[in-house]
Amino acid sequence: MLVVILNDRIVAxxxxxxxxxxxxxxxxxxxxxGKLSCGRIIRDLNCCSEPQANxxxxxxxxxLMDLE
Structure with a gap:
């Protein structure tokens, strides 16, 4: 499931x-x-505790984050 991260909120x-x-x-x-073609992958997202998430x-x- 793909979600958008806005400050401290998760938005569809x-x-x-x-x-x-x-x-x-x-x-x-x-x-x-399985890839976002209108963006780039990033490795560090400060709001998330799971570094393996895309x-x-x-x-x-x-x-944006791809949650499984």
Missing amino acids: PERVCQACLLADRDGQPRWRQ AYECQMGFK
């Missing part, structure tokens, strides 16, 4: 990506084959 991508020019037709992040930063500057 639909609430953030809906207005993004880089989102797909449905207002979803461009998530393909964290991303989209081109608009939002932090």
